[in-house]
Amino acid sequence: MLRTVITGVTGRMGSTLMRLARSSRDFTIVGATARQGSPVVGLDAALAARMGEPLGLAVVDNLDRALEAGAQVVIDFTSAEASVAHARQCAAKGVAMVIGSTGFNADTRHQVVECARSIPVVLAPNTSVGVNVVIQMAAELARVLGQGFDVEVLETHHRMKKDSPSGTALRLAEVLAGSLGRNSEDLTFARRGWIGPRSEREIGVQALRGGDVVGEHTVFFFGEGERIELTHRATSRDQFGKGALRAAEWVARQRPGLYDMANVLGFQRT
Structure with missing residues (x-):
């Protein structure tokens, strides 16, 4: 099972990813984050993501702490600025990433590219x-x-x-x-x-x-x-989540570099 960290678990996509990853036989959630100051920090991650049955994993407000459980991949649908900060943390720890955030400009995209020199990163504006x-x-x-x-x-x-x-x-x-x-x-x-x-x-x-x-x-x-x-x-965010999980399974096996969904789906060779 792929040891996975999901960021922004209270967001629309974060909660969707939590639900889909938890129900999959291929993933185990080892970390979950929320922004600093969020009232859900310290709560059970499943409850924070409005999933009902507890997961036995507390939400933290620092990705470094979430990575301590031996994560293999981080799935990030937060914001361009937050994703850049998370990419730096993943690069320092050698953990692969799937970034589904949008709103990147030339500077923030360049910073992700620099991180991808150390780790494999799928950067996709739409993971469907x-x-x-x-x-x-x-x-x-x-x-x-x-x-x-x-x-x-x-x-x-x-x-x-x-x-x-x-x-x-x-x-x-x-x-x-x-x-x-x-x-x-x-x-x-x-x-x-x-x-x-x-x-x-x-x-x-x-x-x-x-x-x-x-x-x-x-x-x-x-x-x-x-x-x-x-x-x-x-008509549902589930297809974005399913595509992101597919990307996560793929990117965890890749060498460092910047990829997109065309690579994941085999439209472009890596």
Whole structure:
């Protein structure tokens, strides 16, 4: 059984991961964390994650303490800043990581890359197996359709999501640009006023926020007289958790380096 630490156990994804890992024969939870000052610190981890039956493991507010139980992998869905700090702690201890946090900028991503020189890290804005298949399909569609189609990405999430556009939408735009021979300067994140006709190289990335939407992503290919839509809709966070557990099993066997779900699923060789 893979000795696993889960961070942020009171969060939406943290509690989901606790439930899924506990019910799996392949994982044993050896550590659970919450932010400093959280009222759940010191409580049983299962109770803190609203799971009911106690686990016999107390929540701690420092990842170093959670790693002391011989952890093999940490699964982290907290925030970009917290994930960077956790990556440093894992690098110092030689423990593999799966990071599902979003909102990374160039600096925080670079810091994770530096940590990945010492440990294997899967950094994935979306750990759903289904959405990562869609990302690969979108790249292939763009390659086959070529330059004759206008490409747009639309994402929708719950009203509490803090980053915009989503990390998955940005990843979609990145792979679409790569397939079409374009770059970040061709991405358009807002349109307002008298902006003139759409340029041929433009890739639009738009965001909607509202309600309790778990996550929806659609890639539009607009042609003359036809339109192709490629959509993934998430109705539960379980698929993110299941993908993260799959990534955890995979990354624990890898050499140090930075990986993503394409590596985990075999779309790209390591």
